[in-house]
Amino acid sequence: MSAPIIHMENIKKHYGNVIALNGVTFDLRAGECHCLLGDNGAGKSTFIKTMSGVHKPTEGSITFEGKPLSFGSPRDAMEAGIATVFQDLAMIPLMSVTRNFFMGREPTKGRSIFKRFDIETANEITMAEMRKMGINLRGPDQAVGTLSGGERQTVAIARAVYFGAKVLILDEPTSALGVRQTANVLSTINRVREQGIGVVFISHNVRHAMAVGDRFTVLNRGQTLGTATRGEINAAQLQDLMAGGQEMAALEGSLGGTI
């Protein structure tokens, strides 16, 4: 198999006296979907924030395309090709789809003081990219606030792909979605992976993870419980791992296997 695009070794992150991550090792190869699973507060969001330059890890090392790396800001990570769709979506509801799509990376035309936002080009690209993802916008000036949750996730993913992401990090993109919209987002993930982009997919939902994942890493209270490859593990085992094993089995018994 190919060498990983990104390798995170023994990452630790402390928030004051809170130990959010206590030595997590993780890697990602091109064209794979690596699922990161774990319960609420396990440290998933914190972990990917160290990967995307939002937080500096307290300890540990990151290797990106074979070189050691330390991102100073999300912008550095973005420029290197690590794009993140945050759980609390980096989208602004009052702004149009186009303006959101190009936020921070506006195409320009003209020179020096006449340099301006090339809104026509931006509109065309946005419409085309969204259509590729299977979404027909009313118009490029439609406000993001009028889109459904799944459509918003898709805008965010389309944006990352358009800007040449090599690593796409998705923090619980399906958590708030209905069945159809979840299916849409999962098929988008599939499409993105086929383009050779490495996807980190965070979820609570084992079934969603099983649907697209190639490898699965489970986090629990800031530590990894191990990484499994597709086929090595089934949904029930993953579920157990996420909940920390034994207690869950007992609980599940009393609920009659409904979870």
Add this chain to the structure above:
Amino acid sequence: MSTDTLAHSDERIKAEPFLTKLMKRPELGAIGGVVLVTIFFMITADSTMFTLSGVMNFMTPAAQLGILGIAAAMLMIGGEFDLSIGSMVAFAGMVFGVFVVNVGMPLVIAIPLTLALAAALGATNGMIVLRTGLPSFIVTLAGLFVLRGAALVGLKLFTGGSTQLRGIREAVEGDFLAPIFSGDAFGFLMRWLAEAGIVDSFKSGVPKVPGIPVEILWFIAFAAIATYILLRTPIGNWIFATGGDSLAAQNSGVPVRRVKISLFMLTATAAAIVAIITVIDAGSTDARRGFMKEFEAIIAAVIGGCLLTGGYGSAIGAFFGAIIFGMVTIGLTYTKFDQDWFQVFLGAMLLLAVIFNNVIRRRVTGER
């Protein structure tokens, strides 16, 4: 919209009527307001209000407020307030007066120095807001008192105890920069139009309106440049993004801190420009200059469609908001109404605008 997108249109989307589209523009309320106020004064006011000289009469205060209002609107879109701009007018006026009268600087030095000082104070406001994470409302409220007090102390210090500094007009007389910041422009045009009989003139042939007061030109230029920046440049997109959700903007690579600090510098500089124009015009400055202007500027911005929560609004809206202000303040003198109705009107207009904006916002975000 291109025909291409129509070809792909979704069966669940009804064609959007032009009117609905118009309803989504932030400046709609202010334009509607101008129309209503115009109709009101057409009916109630003396007909001289809408002659050329009448229009100049209400456009002059509208322009002075509007320059502040447009800057305040941009800052509000960026998600912050500046309550210190009224006091900044007094402070910058005092500094400028001291520069030209006491120090005897020519305008070419005094004006850039005054603007730079104001910009530095604006940047300080921004820096404090960003460092402390406190609401700009409270940080600049402190600025409101500090600058007002400093203006008063400064005036007394440099005039030997008086709260008014005189002799500014004499000091700038003949300065080559003075015509850009004072008096009327396009005098030749007015004379030409008067000769051609297009505008009213006195019996001597001198036009009744000698020219366009420079502040009106500044006002129009401000509105045009602000609109261009907001709608047609990357910086405009950054301003909307910063005000919409500064964290999301930051995570997308928008230089949020730089945007906010620049906007605070802009409001302070706009206040200094208004100070320079009005101080030269009056020939003197005092500590009450710009009193309450911070609130009037914010009201103009809100009437113009700015949301108090940031991320939405328009410079054109603030432009019309300021014109409504000017029309009502001056217009009431052309009517039989008591002029003090002005304040009542102000409050009512503000409340109406906020309610209206709320409705508009819900429309934009798809009534959720």
